[in-house]
Amino acid sequence: xxxxxxxxxxxxxxxxxxxxRQDADPRESPGLPxxxxxxxxxxxxxxxxxxxxxEWLAGAVRALxxxxxxxxxxxxxxxxxxxxAGSSLPGPVQTWAAAAQLFADPFYSNGPNDQGIGWNxxxxxxxxxxxxxxxxxxxxxxxxxxxxxxxxxxxxxPIISLLRPVSPLAWLPIGLLVFKKADxxxxxxxxxxxxxxxxxxxxxxxxxxxxxxxxxxRVLNLSEWKIFTKILxxxxxxxxxxxxRLSIGTAWLVIVAAEMLTGGVGIGFWVWxxxxxxxxxxxxxxxxVIGIVGLLLEQALxxxxxxxxxxxxxxx
Amino acid sequence: xxKFVLVEDAGMxxxxxxxxxxxxxxxxxxxxxxxxxALIGHSGCGKSTLLNLIAGLTTPTDGALICDGxxxxxxxxxxxxxxxxxxLLPWLTCFENVHLAVERVFGAREGRAKLKARTNExxxxxxxxxxxxxxxHEISGGMKQRVGIARALSMQPKVLLMDEPFGALDxxxxxxxxxxxxxxxxxxxxxxxxxxxxxxxxxxLADRIVMMTNGPAATIGEILAxxxxxxxxxxxxxxxxxxxxxxxxxxxxxxxxxxxRESIAA
Numbered sequence: 061x062x063x064x065x066x067x068x069x070x071x072x073x074x075x076x077x078x079x080x081r082q083d084a085d086p087r088e089s090p091g092l093p094x095x096x097x098x099x100x101x102x103x104x105x106x107x108x109x110x111x112x113x114x115e116w117l118a119g120a121v122r123a124l125x126x127x128x129x130x131x132x133x134x135x136x137x138x139x140x141x142x143x144x145a146g147s148s149l150p151g152p153v154q155t156w157a158a159a160a161q162l163f164a165d166p167f168y169s170n171g172p173n174d175q176g177i178g179w180n181x182x183x184x185x186x187x188x189x190x191x192x193x194x195x196x197x198x199x200x201x202x203x204x205x206x207x208x209x210x211x212x213x214x215x216x217x218p219i220i221s222l223l224r225p226v227s228p229l230a231w232l233p234i235g236l237l238v239f240k241k242a243d244x245x246x247x248x249x250x251x252x253x254x255x256x257x258x259x260x261x262x263x264x265x266x267x268x269x270x271x272x273x274x275x276x277x278r279v280l281n282l283s284e285w286k287i288f289t290k291i292l293x294x295x296x297x298x299x300x301x302x303x304x305r306l307s308i309g310t311a312w313l314v315i316v317a318a319e320m321l322t323g324g325v326g327i328g329f330w331v332w333x334x335x336x337x338x339x340x341x342x343x344x345x346x347x348x349v350i351g352i353v354g355l356l357l358e359q360a361l362x363x364x365x366x367x368x369x370x371x372x373x374x375x376x
Numbered sequence: 377x378x379k380f381v382l383v384e385d386a387g388m389x390x391x392x393x394x395x396x397x398x399x400x401x402x403x404x405x406x407x408x409x410x411x412x413x414a415l416i417g418h419s420g421c422g423k424s425t426l427l428n429l430i431a432g433l434t435t436p437t438d439g440a441l442i443c444d445g446x447x448x449x450x451x452x453x454x455x456x457x458x459x460x461x462x463x464l465l466p467w468l469t470c471f472e473n474v475h476l477a478v479e480r481v482f483g484a485r486e487g488r489a490k491l492k493a494r495t496n497e498x499x500x501x502x503x504x505x506x507x508x509x510x511x512x513h514e515i516s517g518g519m520k521q522r523v524g525i526a527r528a529l530s531m532q533p534k535v536l537l538m539d540e541p542f543g544a545l546d547x548x549x550x551x552x553x554x555x556x557x558x559x560x561x562x563x564x565x566x567x568x569x570x571x572x573x574x575x576x577x578x579x580x581l582a583d584r585i586v587m588m589t590n591g592p593a594a595t596i597g598e599i600l601a602x603x604x605x606x607x608x609x610x611x612x613x614x615x616x617x618x619x620x621x622x623x624x625x626x627x628x629x630x631x632x633x634x635x636x637r638e639s640i641a642a
Contacts, residue, residue: 286476
């Protein structure tokens with residue numbers, strides 16, 4: 061799990077950049093249901109159209125300039141580091157050329173061991189989707205039960221605490237043994253690593269439902285079904301989405317490692333295959349692709365979470 | 377007058393690490409139908425505990441409570457509560473918040489159109505027809521509290537219980553809502569119990585003011601009947617001798633007889 065924590069830390073480092081982008085978003089589309097501070101901005105009298113566009117541009121530059129400079133510096137260092145003759149690492153230029161070639165035809169297929177990078181990414185995403193979907197189907201209801209019934213939580217809590225720190229890759233041999241095939245075994249590791257955050261966050265959300273809301277339910281004498289649909293579920297939703305976001309992030313980390321071990325089609329296997337072919341520039345391309353896909357997954361889930369956060373900063 | 381709500385020797389003990397803590401003891405009170413009772417006392421005197429007992433949200437460790445001839449065994453829509461912090465569900469619009477209550481109480485007997493009409497009516501009663509489709513975070517604190525009142529009234533409760541409903545509001549908003557509440561109580565003849573720490577509010581609104589002694593082991597100290605004619609007008613009352621007498625009586629109870637002993641409070 062060391063790799064996981066390191067990756068999370070680096071994600072946190074990216075924080076300011078991501079935050080900058082979030083600030084820019086509502087300005088681009090002021091019609092969106094936004095959080096209170098932004099709504100307060102909307103109260104100001106609308107400036108004239110020209111001024112508004114100018115402001116928008118200035119905002120976009122302010123938000124985009126620092127990340128652009130950061131990336132440029134990174135590429136510059138990379139270029140300088142790979143400049144000496146005989147460097148084993150390919151530089152940005154070679155990598156760009158390799159990437160252009162790869163993405164010219166990402167969906168070719170010459171048998172199971174030689175497929176385009178697009179197919180490999182999709183195969184990995186499919187595994188993540190299936191493993192993660194099963195984990196959500198089991199983990200979220202289980203989280204609700206653990207949050208609602210303290211005894212059950214006391215029973216299962218220690219088991220989760222024991223299993224959660226285990227690297228999901230340790231479960232891979234068990235998966236191979238049970239399923240006899242590599243593909244479901246990789247999905248199995250995804251399932252294992254995604255289920256914990258979903259159980260724990262959902263359960264935490266249930267225990268954090270404000271007592272006031274439950275008192276309302278008691279005074280109105282609502283049925284269990286109404287309590288669930290009108291109070292419990294909406295109140296827990298933000299916590300659940302946090303769990304889902306953590307799960308997806310971890311799953312995308314784990315799939316690369318799992319596929320390196322199981323083989324088949326998939327971005328992790330592809331990286332290993334290119335290592336065997338000593339095409340290091342392809343490995344670097346793959347690193348970027350993995351990073352971008354992970355970023356997109358996370359941003360999509362943040363957008364969903366923002367859509368469902370009713371009271372963040374809005375409620376007195 | 378018929379005794380509508382009856383509290384008989386009610387007491388409330390909480391188990392704590394240092395042993396049992398007596399919050400309330402020997403509370404006896406009878407409330408007539410249509411009466412407006414204000415519960416007043418220093419903080420920590422168990423006003424809210426008593427209100428929660430009547431609501432059924434907590435069950436007394438001693439004594440019994442009766443509402444309309446039946447023992448109070450748990451919370452229910454016939455004893456509606458307006459909570460201190462409005463407690464609206466933030467993911468529902470004002471309409472939906474009220475409709476949830478209406479649906480629960482009348483859904484089994486009445487059609488959709490009737491339920492909608494009841495919801496509209498309740499929101500109109502508190503002057504919020506224009507904000508029906510707004511979410512709680514889009515409206516002011518005073519409006520939220522009015523939606524909370526509308527939700528409680530929409531259930532046509534036998535008893536309306538209010539836990540410092542205007543405590544968090546500014547003085548002007550509070551005064552307006554007090555006037556509205558008086559009109560609503562006049563119109564619906566609701567039996568009301570309101571917890572407050574505001575002497576003027578208590579005298580203005582209540583038929584009787586129940587003054588609580590300081591906790592722990594708080595109980596009813598005095599009960600003051602407010603014999604002011606209704607409808608009451610806050611401006612006219614400001615110089616009314618009877619109003620000033622009532623006010624003085626409550627103040628003297630709070631600040632002479634029950635002067636807050638800081639050493640205990642701390």
